[in-house]
Amino acid sequence: MPIDHNDFYIGGARVAPATAHRIEVRAAGTGEVAGSVPEAHPADVDAAVAAARTAFDDPSGWRTWSAQDRAETLDRFAAALTERGPETARLVSLQNGMPISLASVLEGVGPAALLRYYAAVGAAKTADDRRPGLFGGHTVVVPEPVGVVAAIVPWNVPQGITFMKVAPALAAGCAVVLKPSPETVLDAYQVGAAAEAAGLPAGLLNIVPGGAETGRYLVGHPGVDKVSFTGSTAVGRSIAETCGRLLRPVSLELGGKSAAVVLDDADLGAVMDRFFRATLLNNGQVCWLGTRVLAPRSRYAELVDAVTGMARSLKVGDPLDPATQLGPLVSERQRDRVESYIAKGVSDGARLTTGGGRPAGADRGWYVEATVFADVDNRSAIAQEEIFGPVLSVIPYTDEEQALAIANDSDYGLGGSVWTTDSDRGLAFARRMQAGSVGVNGYANDPVAPFGGRKASGLGYELGPEGLAQYQALKSIYVDQQV
Incomplete structure (x- = not known):
């Protein structure tokens, strides 16, 4: 009622x-x-x-x-x-x-x-x-x-x-x-x-x-x-x-268009639950999420498969079901917006590895599948504009300096994350990111620390x-x- x-x-x-x-x-x-x-x-x-x-x-x-x-x-x-x-x-x-x-x-x-x-x-x-x-x-x-x-x-x-x-x-x-x-x-x-x-x-x-x-x-x-x-x-x-x-x-x-930078020594399999929370939490409807996933070319295929597997594994369903990990978007208008960005990603030549549509059987509500694009150019719309839905862009980089340049090449500067087995290395990288808050092997807005953005x-x-x-x-x- x-x-x-x-x-x-x-x-x-x-x-x-x-x-x-x-x-x-x-x-x-x-x-x-x-x-x-x-x-x-x-x-x-x-x-x-x-x-x-x-x-x-x-x-x-x-x-x-x-x-x-x-x-x-x-x-x-x-x-x-x-x-x-x-x-x-x-x-x-x-x-x-x-x-x-x-x-x-x-x-x-x-x-x-x-x-x-x-x-x-x-x-x-x-x-x-x-x-x-x-x-x-x-x-x-x-x-x-x-x-x-x-x-x-x-x-x-x-x-x-x-x-x-x-x-x-x-x-x-x-x-x-x-x-x-x-x-x-x-x-x-x-x-x-x-x-x-x-x-x-x-x-x-x-x-x-x-x-x-x-x-x-x-x-x-x-x-x-x-x-x-x-x-x-x-x-x-x-x-x-x-x-x-x-x-x-x-x-x-x-707004934000944060980078989740996976360094070449990262073990994503050991922290995949944390990676999910830093990239697709709340159906992708969080401003600080790391929706640009930066992966080294030396491990690119492996990491694309890992991110794709994570997205495919999510339990989609009724938001009131305690087992649900990915629920619907807030409105029909928001679903239409997200779907228009997915179409733009495809037309711009990015490679769709999973998702891209509506979940099977979701004939009611405003659901969109968890979607992953590979081979994304950081200058493209899906890499530069805030989508606010369950859409990730995996962008390749050659070395750490290029990863930093790509991470900072954004109108936004709200959040970000670094993934590595060496926390000191992650902290050093995080210090150079142009963002108000950065996580190392996870991300959280801890109430004891200031949260705010740079640039737009x-x-x-x-x-x-x-x-x-x-x-x-x-x-x-x-x-x-x-x-």
């Missing part, structure tokens, strides 16, 4: 929408209607920003609380999310096709872990940063919350990415207006329910589902102090233009203490000791 909601979470309460417009959500695995929610229009965004503004400007409100008091509230919020974790994971899998085994971790457990992490990071700093002056006196450097944050999140890892923004923003003392993607809105109602149950102060978190127009209106809203966006590079450029004109701080985590992959950082700093503004207070 479809799940329908009829209100927004604004100002700590359930609020009726300003219009009758609605967002219909379809299940990725079947194409059937999964539910619907109201679509936020300007009046709804105005109400959400006003509630956030009131909460932030309250002279005795959240931003004035001690870090320890904020941490206790965030811990309660985390507990409420944990209680709802299994249902949140189910809803995400239903909507975007993420295998439930993955959703249970990233969407069911991850958000609460991020809240607890940032509660601890925020509470750990208690002493003033006092700096002796060069010419007498001293300066106290004070981090202050930046204000009302517009957080705009995508559909691929909706709750994990939501809390990469919401957790540090709240820990810093900010108030948030969250806009979920229209493809994944049902799970956002679990967040509102958890915030309500945890007693989060009214207006501190407000949720307004909507599409591109809602996002544009929110980004340019005069009541917003900071924008944090995760999504495509094209939309990120537009947001950056708006924020630049308004002189508004912005963080952008954008974005501006700013999420995760780590650096992620908290994105939601702070620094004030320097000079004290003249002569007085």
Whole structure:
């Protein structure tokens, strides 16, 4: 039975929408209607920003609380999310096709872990940063919350990415207006329910589902102090233009076309599960995946066979089945996009070694087979453009210097990985890659370390203490000791 909601979470309460417009959500695995929610229009965004503004400007409100008091509230919020974790994971899998085994971790457990992490990071700093002056006196450097944050999140890892923004923003003392993607809105109602149950102060978190127009209106809203966006590079450029004109701080985590560099001593067979997670996780719908696989010519045929075998071995099926490794794509439009890139790869002369079509028997839902191309030219469309689906391009290289040149020959610079039996060699190679984060014999976005992109992959950082700093503004207070 479809799940329908009829209100927004604004100002700590359930609020009726300003219009009758609605967002219909379809299940990725079947194409059937999964539910619907109201679509936020300007009046709804105005109400959400006003509630956030009131909460932030309250002279005795959240931003004035001690870090320890904020941490206790965030811990309660985390507990409420944990209680709802299994249902949140189910809803995400239903909507975007993420295998439930993955959703249970990233969407069911991850958000609460991020809240607890940032509660601890925020509470750990208690002493003033006092700096002796060069010419007498001293300066106290004070981090202050930046204000009302517009957080705009995508559909691929909706709750994990939501809390990469919401957790540090709240820990810093900010108030948030969250806009979920229209493809994944049902799970956002679990967040509102958890915030309500945890007693989060009214207006501190407000949720307004909507599409591109809602996002544009929110980004340019005069009541917003900071924008944090995760999504495509094209939309990120537009947001950056708006924020630049308004002189508004912005963080952008954008697209990627990362390289998975297999060095000539690698033993992929020993780490194939990790290689799968670094290249085809979440049905290929992750921005940092190593979809360009660089393999040495001396072992090229062997490694093409290994990657092809891995792709063929994946269990394709219902995203809600715990055994599924490769589920459907999020929408019919996304499936069409991926299939158009596969056709482009074939027409450009790349050699298809497996996949390229729809799985047998997948007459419902938006499935695409795990697809591997060999003999790919790094200048081709499938090697340079973000496909966002289960498509890998295996590119040959002659020596390590050429591998590095190919890896760095991209408009993007988000992630990457190096595969070798010599971790020191892998680390040395990783240091020379033009990417914000690189893995050696695996890849993970560890919450303790900053995650951000170079070049067209974005501006700013999420995760780590650096992620908290994105939601702070620094004030320097000079004290003249002569007085």
